[in-house]
Amino acid sequence: MNAAAAPAILAPGQSGRYARCVALSKKAEWQIDRDLLRGRDFDFTRKFLPDGLSRADCLDFLTSDEARLLSQVQGRTYAYIFGLVERFISAKMLEQCRAHVFGDQMAVEGLLRFSSEEVKHQELFRRMEAMMGRKMPAGYRQVADPNKVAQVVLASSTWSVLALTCHIELFVQAHYAESIAPREELCPLFRDVFKYHWKDECQHVLLDELEWRAEHARLSPPQLDAAVSDLIGLVGAVDGILQAQSEADTAYFIHNLGRSCSQREAAQLGAAMLASYRWQYILSGVQHPHFARLLTEMTTPAQMTRIRGALAPILPA
Numbered sequence: 001m002n003a004a005a006a007p008a009i010l011a012p013g014q015s016g017r018y019a020r021c022v023a024l025s026k027k028a029e030w031q032i033d034r035d036l037l038r039g040r041d042f043d044f045t046r047k048f049l050p051d052g053l054s055r056a057d058c059l060d061f062l063t064s065d066e067a068r069l070l071s072q073v074q075g076r077t078y079a080y081i082f083g084l085v086e087r088f089i090s091a092k093m094l095e096q097c098r099a100h101v102f103g104d105q106m107a108v109e110g111l112l113r114f115s116s117e118e119v120k121h122q123e124l125f126r127r128m129e130a131m132m133g134r135k136m137p138a139g140y141r142q143v144a145d146p147n148k149v150a151q152v153v154l155a156s157s158t159w160s161v162l163a164l165t166c167h168i169e170l171f172v173q174a175h176y177a178e179s180i181a182p183r184e185e186l187c188p189l190f191r192d193v194f195k196y197h198w199k200d201e202c203q204h205v206l207l208d209e210l211e212w213r214a215e216h217a218r219l220s221p222p223q224l225d226a227a228v229s230d231l232i233g234l235v236g237a238v239d240g241i242l243q244a245q246s247e248a249d250t251a252y253f254i255h256n257l258g259r260s261c262s263q264r265e266a267a268q269l270g271a272a273m274l275a276s277y278r279w280q281y282i283l284s285g286v287q288h289p290h291f292a293r294l295l296t297e298m299t300t301p302a303q304m305t306r307i308r309g310a311l312a313p314i315l316p317a
Contacts, residue, residue: 092154246277
């Protein structure tokens with residue numbers, strides 16, 4: 001019979017940080033139907049995503065109705081992409097929990113609650129996307145299967161997956177606080193979905209950082225170099241999904257415009273859609289000040305140069 005794995009050893013003071021995350025999770029606890037949906041539906045007379053995320057205001061040839069439709073198409077994809085990433089995040093947190101099972105029980109509870117909340121988010125985003133689909137034209141397409149994406153991501157090193165997860169949790173907070181919450185003209189239910197999502201992610205990012213730092217402390221220099229390569233590969237895979245989804249969403253939007261679209265307009269729409277998705281799901285996280293500090297702290301200058309070089313092709317001109 002194999003001996004049980006040695007429990008994870010927490011650095012001084014870390015147990016209290018896990019306990020704080022548990023307390024915050026209990027305080028913010030909410031249910032989809034009771035607290036969020038409350039029998040409501042999406043208001044299609046309003047925008048879903050604000051211009052700060054959709055970049056619809058950069059397309060001056062769109063009418064106000066067309067800009068609203070663009071925000072709704074992107075809002076539907078926003079729900080789909082978040083449901084997709086929650087699949088691998090919840091699975092990863094269950095993996096992380098195993099290292100603490102025979103150690104600090106606050107860490108166990110914190111990570112179990114984290115995973116459970118991500119499963120709740122998956123249900124929310126599935127229901128949200130289905131609610132939108134009932135009122136939007138047929139033909140919308142999701143380009144990637146969440147389970148297949150999760151399998152690819154989870155095959156990468158733990159350091160790289162935790163880095164990617166921390167990056168996601170931070171841009172979720174920034175999107176809501178800076179772009180969604182201040183825009184009262186948006187669909188109220190759409191705003192509330194991301195308000196409740198934000199509530200959970202505020203403590204999730206604390207756990208992300210704790211687990212990422214602990215994993216970083218275990219790596220040798222060659223292992224870290226391989227993990228950086230994994231992170232670059234994961235970001236490239238995310239960008240591949242975004243390229244395919246932006247192409248599908250551009251075609252769907254043009255098909256449902258209700259008018260002919262010139263070749264120039266179609267090209268501008270495609271470029272704007274991809275640029276907005278790269279901003280939403282990659283660059284807004286990479287450029288988040290806290291993530292930038294953490295990544296710089298946990299990599300060498302040479303490794304940061306490699307990361308910047310990999311990002312260069314997707315940065316705006």
